Amino acid sequence: MITRRELLGGTALATAGLLAGFRFQDAPRGTGGLIPASPLHHPLSQDKKLVPTESNIEGPYYRKDAPFRSKLATGLKGEALKISGKVLSPDGTPLREALVDVWQADKEGAYDQTSDAFVLRGRIKTDKDGLYVYETIMPGQYDLGEAKRPAHIHYKVSAAGHALLTTQLYFKGDPWISKDPFVRKSLIIEVADKAGTFDIVLAKA
Ligand code: FE
Numbered sequence: 001m002i003t004r005r006e007l008l009g010g011t012a013l014a015t016a017g018l019l020a021g022f023r024f025q026d027a028p029r030g031t032g033g034l035i036p037a038s039p040l041h042h043p044l045s046q047d048k049k050l051v052p053t054e055s056n057i058e059g060p061y062y063r064k065d066a067p068f069r070s071k072l073a074t075g076l077k078g079e080a081l082k083i084s085g086k087v088l089s090p091d092g093t094p095l096r097e098a099l100v101d102v103w104q105a106d107k108e109g110a111y112d113q114t115s116d117a118f119v120l121r122g123r124i125k126t127d128k129d130g131l132y133v134y135e136t137i138m139p140g141q142y143d144l145g146e147a148k149r150p151a152h153i154h155y156k157v158s159a160a161g162h163a164l165l166t167t168q169l170y171f172k173g174d175p176w177i178s179k180d181p182f183v184r185k186s187l188i189i190e191v192a193d194k195a196g197t198f199d200i201v202l203a204k205a
Contacts, residue, residue, distance in 0.1 A: 150180050157202060
């Protein structure tokens with residue numbers, strides 16, 4: 001059993017893979033215990049800061065100026081899904097008023113590319129604790145050549161003093177994950193009881 005001290009102290013061990021067991025409740029002093037445990041593991045860098053969330057491709061379907069709302073799928077059929085999380089600075093400070101801009105395919109894997117309704121697209125601002133939450137439906141997979149892209153939700157996240165992050169979240173257990181060239185392990189979340197947590201760490205600008 002490797003202790004946390006050994007993990008944090010061992011240069012050779014200070015890799016994302018070996019630190020993947022780090023959870024927010026293990027966060028260093030100074031984060032005030034505000035940071036919840038998360039299924040998304042944010043390893044610590046050697047200076048004991050949270051490692052920023054990995055970026056991921058934007059893809060061709062982003063549309064700017066989506067409405068501000070936390071219910072993205074009103075009136076749509078699909079498997080209900082609630083995603084929440086915190087937006088954090090690398091020192092663990094929750095970022096209030098951060099902008100979380102999300103977009104996704106419907107259950108058939110299609111994006112709304114033209115309508116004024118901005119279906120399955122929305123912007124959410126974090127609250128005073130850096131928390132965001134939205135309700136949606138599970139996105140469908142869509143064709144990528146002869147394969148399919150695993151289900152995913154796209155994100156653009158920004159906050160004052162921090163670098164814009166473009167990324168995606170994926171869902172554990174999706175059979176296409178292992179075949180998709182874009183998936184990053186750190187971006188895979190688990191869904192339980194129709195809910196998942198996706199915390200985001202933004203690099204300083
Ligand atoms: Fe996509």
